[in-house]
Amino acid sequence: MASAARNGAAAAALMVAVAVLALAGGGSAxxxxxxxxxxxxxxxxxxxxxxxxxxxFARENPIVAYLLRMQFHECVINGCDAGLLIxxxxxxxxxxxxxxxxxxxxxxxxxxxxxxxxxGVVSCSDIQILATRDAVALAGGAAYAVRTxxxxxxxxxxxxxKLPAPEYTxxxxxxxxxxxxxxxxxxVLLLGAHTVxxxxxxxxxxxxxxxxxxxxxxxxxxxxxxxxIYKKYVxxxxxxxxxxxxxxxxxxxxxxxxxxxxxxxxxxxxxxPCDQNLYNDGSTRWIVDLxxxxxxxxxxxxxxxxxxxxxxxxxxxxxxxxxxVCNRFN
Numbered sequence: 516m517a518s519a520a521r522n523g524a525a526a527a528a529l530m531v532a533v534a535v536l537a538l539a540g541g542g543s544a545x546x547x548x549x550x551x552x553x554x555x556x557x558x559x560x561x562x563x564x565x566x567x568x569x570x571x572f573a574r575e576n577p578i579v580a581y582l583l584r585m586q587f588h589e590c591v592i593n594g595c596d597a598g599l600l601i602x603x604x605x606x607x608x609x610x611x612x613x614x615x616x617x618x619x620x621x622x623x624x625x626x627x628x629x630x631x632x633x634x635g636v637v638s639c640s641d642i643q644i645l646a647t648r649d650a651v652a653l654a655g656g657a658a659y660a661v662r663t664x665x666x667x668x669x670x671x672x673x674x675x676x677k678l679p680a681p682e683y684t685x686x687x688x689x690x691x692x693x694x695x696x697x698x699x700x701x702x703v704l705l706l707g708a709h710t711v712x713x714x715x716x717x718x719x720x721x722x723x724x725x726x727x728x729x730x731x732x733x734x735x736x737x738x739x740x741x742x743x744i745y746k747k748y749v750x751x752x753x754x755x756x757x758x759x760x761x762x763x764x765x766x767x768x769x770x771x772x773x774x775x776x777x778x779x780x781x782x783x784x785x786x787x788p789c790d791q792n793l794y795n796d797g798s799t800r801w802i803v804d805l806x807x808x809x810x811x812x813x814x815x816x817x818x819x820x821x822x823x824x825x826x827x828x829x830x831x832x833x834x835x836x837x838x839x840v841c842n843r844f845n
Contacts (some may be wrong), residue, residue, distance in 0.1 A: 518597045537791035544675035545664035545831035550641075555607060555633035562644055563632070564677055567625050568649040576770050579650040580711040586709065586825065591695060592675050594828015596668035597639035600841040603671075610676035619842070626841045640665040642747040644825045651818070654711060656772035659818035659835060661825060666835035669844050681718055683789040685796035695827050697820075703793055703802040704820035707812030709763040709786075710776040716750035719786060724752050736791060738783040758771075761786055772817070 551560035553831055570744045571578050589599045592607060599607045600619060607613060614632040629637045641663045652658040679691045679802045693700040723746055733742050749754050762769040763786045776790075780803050785791030806813045836845050 521798065535627055544831065546664045546826060548660055548662050550663040551637060553673045555629070555636055558629075558632045558804070560637055563628055564642060564645040565649045566624050567628065568646050569653060571621050571624075572650060572653045576654065577711075578618060578621060579654040579770070579772065580713065581616075582621070582643075582647040582650045583708045583711065585616055585618050585622075586643060586821070587705070588613055588676075588678065589643060590827050591678065591692075593668065593670065594830075595640050595644060595665060595825055596670075596828065596830055596835065596842060597643060597838070598668050598671040598675075600639055600643075602842040603845065605673050606671040607673060607676055608671070610673040612676060612678045618646075622841055626838075630839065635837050635839065638665050638667050638724065638837050640667050640829070641674070645827075647821070648818075651772055651821070654770060657814050657818050661822055664831050666830040666832075667838045667841075668830055668835045672814035677736065677791065681787045681789055683792065685789075685792045685799045686707050688789055689794070689799065695824075697823060697827075699799055700802055701820045701823055703806065704788065704817055705824060706793065707774070707776055707789060707806065707817055707820075708820075710768065710772055710774070711770060712763040713769070714761050714763060714787065715757065716759045718750070719743070719745070720750060720757070721762060722788065723750060734788075736783060741784050744805060747755050763787065772811045774806050774813035777803050777813070781807050792804065 554560075568578070568582075584818070586600065588607075588727060589595055589597070592598065599613060599616065600622060601608060602786070603609075608616070624641065625642050626637070626639060629642070644661055644665070645663070648659060648661050648756070665742055679688055683691070689699045689702045692705065693699075697705070722737060723742060724731060724733070726732040726734040733739075733746075745761070749759055749761055764779060768775040779785060780790060780794045783791065783794075785794065795802050806816075
């Protein structure tokens, strides 16, 4: 039996190693580390981004959640191309799932400073990725390097916006990210961003008061003690509570990039159905267990998943444009 346990542990370690190596590969060959070095009149572009993000984080540390969410909503629709930043009727920003996206002002502040120092050099899409990277590190995650050289797309259509639904099964979630070239391991890592995420009571009330279409029924897959707390203190069954904030991780951990999100899922405390469903499906449950039981693994692998996401569908070379301001085309 001990031998079987050792073999199982060795097999799990091998799968993790293969998964992490897969995370590090791929991406656009035209992106490069230090792309802006020597291109901004002596300015260290990445240091400027980091300085502005640090100042904002000191005033408003939920900025890490805002920027992570922005990167997800940006990169899964037509790639990481700054299409989400465009103002105007019928743009990505106006699609219902994007109406609650925040953090546009910090991107605009960074762009304005870099335009002052070196006009027409740094893309809005690169600023998004760099700002998210810096916020993750400030919130307790690992520091990591990203490749730059993205350009901004001249397209932003609300009709393109089709995001994964909160009630997705594990199979639906992994299939959604799979079409972007991301594996099941990548997907479970990326949903770990919910460690600093939040939603509204209106999104989860069906789990508390109408599960399966039955009035008053609570999702039996939710920890009963947790469900009771939500009902009593966070999301009472009245319309006035619809906009109450619900943290996707425990409130004490909601502003820290850590693996506590996975520990909650193990305890049937996943807030969104798509989160808990990762543990209800054997194809992803083992990944949740690995990440829940090894904080170091999550810390090292989460940035690699973000990097892989950040290189989906990028424009490089002479494609697209470098916007003068991020919320409108040149």
